Amino acid sequence: xxxxxxxxxxxxxxxxxxxxxxxxxxxxxxxxxxxxxxxxxxxxxxxxxxxxxxxxxxxxxxxxxxxxxxxxxxxxxxxxxxxxxxxxxxxxxxxxxxxxxxxxxxxxxxxxxxxxxxxxxxxxxxxxxxxxxxxxxxxxxxxxxxxxxxxxxxxxxxxxxxxxxxxxxxxxxxxxxxxxxxxxxxxxxxxxxxxxxxxxxxxxxxxxxxxxxxxxxxxxxxxxxxxxxxxxxxxx
Amino acid sequence: xxxxxxxxxxxxxxxxxxxxxxxxxxxxxxxxxxxxxxxxxxxxxxxxxxxxxxxxxxxxxxxxxxxxxxxxxxxxxxxxxxxxxxxxxxxxxxxxxxxxxxxxxxxxxxxxxxxxxxxxxxxxxxxxxxxxxxxxxxxxxxxxxxxxxxxxxxxxxxxxxxxxxxxxxxxxxxxxxxxxxxxxxxxxxxxxxxxxxxxxxxxxxxxxxxxxxxxxxxxxxxxxxxxxxxxxxxxxxxxxxxxxxxxxxxxxxxxxxxxxxxxxxxxxxxxxxxxxxx
Numbered sequence: 143x144x145x146x147x148x149x150x151x152x153x154x155x156x157x158x159x160x161x162x163x164x165x166x167x168x169x170x171x172x173x174x175x176x177x178x179x180x181x182x183x184x185x186x187x188x189x190x191x192x193x194x195x196x197x198x199x200x201x202x203x204x205x206x207x208x209x210x211x212x213x214x215x216x217x218x219x220x221x222x223x224x225x226x227x228x229x230x231x232x233x234x235x236x237x238x239x240x241x242x243x244x245x246x247x248x249x250x251x252x253x254x255x256x257x258x259x260x261x262x263x264x265x266x267x268x269x270x271x272x273x274x275x276x277x278x279x280x281x282x283x284x285x286x287x288x289x290x291x292x293x294x295x296x297x298x299x300x301x302x303x304x305x306x307x308x309x310x311x312x313x314x315x316x317x318x319x320x321x322x323x324x325x326x327x328x329x330x331x332x333x334x335x336x337x338x339x340x341x342x343x344x345x346x347x348x349x350x351x352x353x354x355x356x357x358x359x360x361x362x363x364x365x366x367x368x369x370x371x372x373x374x375x376x377x378x
Numbered sequence: 379x380x381x382x383x384x385x386x387x388x389x390x391x392x393x394x395x396x397x398x399x400x401x402x403x404x405x406x407x408x409x410x411x412x413x414x415x416x417x418x419x420x421x422x423x424x425x426x427x428x429x430x431x432x433x434x435x436x437x438x439x440x441x442x443x444x445x446x447x448x449x450x451x452x453x454x455x456x457x458x459x460x461x462x463x464x465x466x467x468x469x470x471x472x473x474x475x476x477x478x479x480x481x482x483x484x485x486x487x488x489x490x491x492x493x494x495x496x497x498x499x500x501x502x503x504x505x506x507x508x509x510x511x512x513x514x515x516x517x518x519x520x521x522x523x524x525x526x527x528x529x530x531x532x533x534x535x536x537x538x539x540x541x542x543x544x545x546x547x548x549x550x551x552x553x554x555x556x557x558x559x560x561x562x563x564x565x566x567x568x569x570x571x572x573x574x575x576x577x578x579x580x581x582x583x584x585x586x587x588x589x590x591x592x593x594x595x596x597x598x599x600x601x602x603x604x605x606x607x608x609x610x611x612x613x614x615x616x617x618x619x620x621x622x623x624x625x626x627x628x629x630x631x632x633x634x635x636x637x638x639x640x641x642x643x644x645x646x647x648x649x650x651x652x653x654x655x656x
Contacts, residue, residue: 191624192613253449253618260619354625358404361631365411365638371645372418 168263171287172202175270175279176224177237185288195241195256195267208256215255224271240277242268249278379420379647380640382593383501388600390488392637395607397484401477402615405626408634410480412641413487419644420495432486436479443475444468449618473617503587511577518567529559592643603636 170193172184184202186193196216199206207220209232218239219232229235241256242249244266252259261267266287268279380386396409445463450470457464498517505513533555534544542548571577610629617623 258616258619354628357628357631358408358625361408361635362411364635365408365415368638368641368645369411369415369418372415372641375645 169288170198170261170263171266171282171284172198172204173266173268173279173282173287174204174222175268176222177271181280181282182222183282183287192260192262195243195252195259195261198261198267199256199269210257211255215258217255218269221269221271237271237273240270240272240275242270242278244268244284251276379644380495380590380592380596381497381500382587382589382597383496383504385593385596385600386492386496388597388604389637389640390492392600392603392607392633393488394485395604396633396637397481397488399607400612400615400626400630401481402612402623402626402630403473403477403480404623405612405630405634406477406480406484408631409484409637410487412634412638413484413491415638415641416491417487419641420491428486428490432483432490435486436483439478439482440472440475443471443478447471447474450621452621470617470621473621477615477617500587503583514571514576525563526556526560529563530556533559592647595643596639599636599639603633606630606633606636 167187167189168191169185169187172186173181174183175181182204184204186198186201188197188201193201196208199208199218199221204222205220206218206222207228208216209219210216217232218241219228221239225234225237241252241259243252243259243261244250245264249268256267259267264284266282266284268282270277270279393409393413397406400406444467447468448465448471450466450468452469454467454469454472456466459465498521502510502513502517530552533552537548537552538544542551606629610627610633612626612630613624615623
């Protein structure tokens with residue numbers, strides 16, 4: 143009985159402790175390379191732990207037309223007005239939008255469509271309109287799109303600074319600040335690159351926090367205790 | 379004890395919704411613990427065959443997914459170019475199959491618990507008057523198959539005791555006694571229904587089925603679990619995208635906890651019963 147009460151208390155404490163984690167702001171970068179070589183980048187902030195590639199495009203504000211292909215996800219038929227008209231059957235016979243992911247390393251071809259792929263904080267999605275497979279986008283760093291990451295202690299000051307000096311106008315000059323609102327991409331390969339994100343690039347909370355695991359373990363112990371009680375009461 | 383079929387029906391619906399909507403392995407593990415708790419609280423005759431069938435059913439998707447899927451990044455081994463099974467066997471495909479298999483195992487467990495906890499007579503008694511005769515007929519028809527199987531096993535065991543063969547070659551010798559037993563049972567059913575005035579019009583109940591506090595509690599908890607599962611869906615688990623699952627949102631565990639109410643009420647009632655006798 144006492145074990146059950148203690149576990150229930152731990153469960154409640156764990157539930158309460160993990161609530162603030164949902165309020166964290168995460169960032170993902172979007173890189174779009176047109177057939178002519180022009181590149182646009184977007185940094186998208188999101189409160190969820192992860193979003194899909196389609197949500198990233200949608201929240202970036204870039205115009206798009208997608209077609210759903212069931213369990214393998216959506217294909218991109220038109221992105222940023224390219225091609226000028228959506229081909230019949232989405233792909234047409236010439237170039238098409240190729241989809242890539244990047245998590246620190248080089249660009250990797252996506253095995254799934256945009257609505258089935260998931261992005262977390264620091265991930266990048268790349269789109270390139272080209273003919274032939276594996277035409278990866280240009281080598282754009284995450285920091286050049288979303289700004290460098292900073293320790294949580296430094297974030298508060300920089301956010302306050304950003305709220306005063308925020309300007310969405312992109313510049314080609316690297317800025318010392320790391321706030322998303324105040325910092326334009328320093329080495330964006332195309333002058334059309336702009337930031338659409340709001341909110342500071344706060345250090346994401348540790349995803350392996352103890353709270354959810356404590357809650358999970360407490361729930362498991364409660365259920366095991368309940369099973370043991372029922373087993374003992376009934377007898378063989 | 380919970381007896382009302384509607385309470386059990388709501389609980390089974392909630393379990394099936396949880397098993398098929400959320401495939402997160404952590405969530406499924408907790409759901410499996412809930413099912414074990416309820417099985418322990420309401421276990422009747424040991425049905426080893428049912429659980430063997432459930433485990434076998436759960437292994438089938440694992441085998442099919444591992445053998446037929448070539449997707450995934452965590453390669454276990456690579457077979458040469460053999461038709462159908464050749465190529466990369468991935469851990470991602472095994473995890474996907476295991477997730478599906480566990481959902482099937484939970485489904486079989488839910489129906490096994492229903493079979494143990496709900497009396498078919500209570501279900502038939504719930505039917506409205508116009509459907510009573512049809513419902514009774516369907517209940518008898520559904521009971522016919524397992525009764526016939528049990529008769530087949532009895533005849534087989536009787537032959538084994540006499541030292542006679544029991545393999546497939548002896549099947550023709552089993553058919554005649556099985557047919558006679560089945561006909562005898564059908565006659566008994568007919569006489570039993572006639573003796574109880576089946577189809578005579580007015581229907582009375584010796585033991586009216588009433589809602590108890592436990593029944594209502596399970597019904598409300600199950601409905602709340604269904605709402606929680608529908609309103610607070612978790613991040614869908616797809617091992618092909620990310621093999622290691624994320625820990626589910628605690629809101630979803632609330633639904634799992636609500637599904638354990640039948641086991642909880644059973645344990646509490648037994649405590650009260652023991653205290654009363656002391």
